[in-house]
Amino acid sequence: MSTSKSIVLINGSPKINEESVSGYLVSMLSDRIGTDGGSKIIINVRQSLTHHQTQRDFDVISRADAILIVFPLYIFCLPAMLTRFLEDYYHYYAGSGKIAGNQKVYAIVNCGFPEPEINTEAVRVIQSFSRHINAEYRFGILIGSGGILLGAKGAPFIKTALIKLQNAFDEIKNDSKNDGHQNLENVLININFPRWLYFFMGDRGFIHDAHKNGLKKKDMLRKPYLANEPG
Amino acid sequence: MKAYIISDKDYQSAIYNRLYELVKLNLSEKGFQIEHREIGRDEIAFCKGCFGCWIKQPGECTIKDAMAEINNNFINSDVAVYLSPVIFGQFSANIKSAVDRWLPNILPFFITRCDGSTMHSSRYVTYPKQIIIGYGEEVSDEDAQLFEDITKKHRRNIEVLVFNGNDSDCTSFLNQTKLERVGGQL
Numbered sequence: 001m002s003t004s005k006s007i008v009l010i011n012g013s014p015k016i017n018e019e020s021v022s023g024y025l026v027s028m029l030s031d032r033i034g035t036d037g038g039s040k041i042i043i044n045v046r047q048s049l050t051h052h053q054t055q056r057d058f059d060v061i062s063r064a065d066a067i068l069i070v071f072p073l074y075i076f077c078l079p080a081m082l083t084r085f086l087e088d089y090y091h092y093y094a095g096s097g098k099i100a101g102n103q104k105v106y107a108i109v110n111c112g113f114p115e116p117e118i119n120t121e122a123v124r125v126i127q128s129f130s131r132h133i134n135a136e137y138r139f140g141i142l143i144g145s146g147g148i149l150l151g152a153k154g155a156p157f158i159k160t161a162l163i164k165l166q167n168a169f170d171e172i173k174n175d176s177k178n179d180g181h182q183n184l185e186n187v188l189i190n191i192n193f194p195r196w197l198y199f200f201m202g203d204r205g206f207i208h209d210a211h212k213n214g215l216k217k218k219d220m221l222r223k224p225y226l227a228n229e230p231g
Numbered sequence: 232m233k234a235y236i237i238s239d240k241d242y243q244s245a246i247y248n249r250l251y252e253l254v255k256l257n258l259s260e261k262g263f264q265i266e267h268r269e270i271g272r273d274e275i276a277f278c279k280g281c282f283g284c285w286i287k288q289p290g291e292c293t294i295k296d297a298m299a300e301i302n303n304n305f306i307n308s309d310v311a312v313y314l315s316p317v318i319f320g321q322f323s324a325n326i327k328s329a330v331d332r333w334l335p336n337i338l339p340f341f342i343t344r345c346d347g348s349t350m351h352s353s354r355y356v357t358y359p360k361q362i363i364i365g366y367g368e369e370v371s372d373e374d375a376q377l378f379e380d381i382t383k384k385h386r387r388n389i390e391v392l393v394f395n396g397n398d399s400d401c402t403s404f405l406n407q408t409k410l411e412r413v414g415g416q417l
Binding site: 013014015016018020072074075076077078079080081083084086087090113114115118121124125126128129131132195198199202203206209210212213215219220221222223224225226229230 | 277278279280281282285286287289290291302303306307318319320321322323324327328330331333334335336338339340341343348349354355356357373374377380381382384385386
């Protein structure tokens with residue numbers, strides 16, 4: 001087994017100055033995988049695009065042994081910002097003609113809906129991206145009710161999900177540092193929390209946030225582009 | 232009747248030009264008044280996941296750019312057609328930006344659909360019929376299937392086609408689709 005591998009963690013959250021579930025997952029993942037004599041670099045997609053650092057970051061990605069892409073689900077697939085980054089990386093890759101294959105790619109996706117399976121197509125997009133850059137897609141971690149990981153840190157009901165998540169991170173750590181190519185299955189993580197209560201608390205949370213902005217629940221139902229629509 | 236076509240300014244290939252002309256002709260022949268919006272790189276900002284469209288300015292994105300006009304035109308059309316390059320089996324970044332920032336048009340509240348899946352509830356009673364057509368010079372079967380699954384497995388009342396250069400496939404797809412506003416589930 002070779003241990004001196006270079007690992008790149010890509011944080012694909014588009015949020016600005018706000019704590020994100022993806023950022024939290026990147027931090028957990030980074031702690032979990034360590035370095036073991038190799039290197040580990042975290043790339044924030046928003047910063048890379050905003051500060052025009054993509055060429056530098058693409059150089060880093062092109063040299064990595066393992067690429068770990070962490071992102072939230074936006075309208076059932078990747079956020080546009082991460083799509084831009086990967087699209088541009090593909091052009092960089094296609095234009096360079098010098099990038100060796102054998103890179104391993106992993107996807108870690110979280111969504112606000114309770115069902116982790118909803119992330120399946122987003123993970124398939126990362127699989128397709130891997131094919132296009134001649135890399136080897138290994139497996140994905142699909143997380144439902146992702147917001148709870150941040151909102152209920154330390155709560156007993158997320159313990160089981162956290163253990164499963166840490167085990168999946170360990171699997172990435174071990175797989176990324178060896179030269180094995182055996183098939184690995186996606187890992188689905190759901191939080192053991194009543195669906196009706198999750199919906200209730202989610203709705204209440206949005207109503208509460210709207211109240212803080214001086215809005216009532218009926219204001220949240222506005223139809224700005226079809227003001228006269230009945231119903 | 233009004234049709235709104237949204238396409239990617241940065242992927243103006245021969246197959247795109249053919250597809251656009253085909254769609255425009257088909258809709259014109261059906262009596263639609265067509266408005267066309269091309270989206271280029273950096274013309275609209277990326278959704279930043281702030282939920283301001285739900286909790287600060289309900290129904291409108293808080294980012295001030297062309298997306299307000301796009302969402303207004305979208306909601307006030309009978310048919311909305313997205314023409315998108317197939318990139319890694321999904322939308323291009325330019326089109327995905329418009330799709331992400333469609334979020335103001337729905338409500339934050341969760342619902343369980345008849346099949347048991349979760350979705351957000353509708354803001355409007357009716358929406359334009361949405362048609363998504365992917366295109367590309369060499370779209371693999373896997374990517375074409377993924378492009379269809381991303382929408383068809385998760386959203387209702389939306390039709391999807393991957394255009395591979397066969398004009399009659401596209402024409403019969405448009406002819407078989409009921410081109411009018413739809414209500415009910417998203």
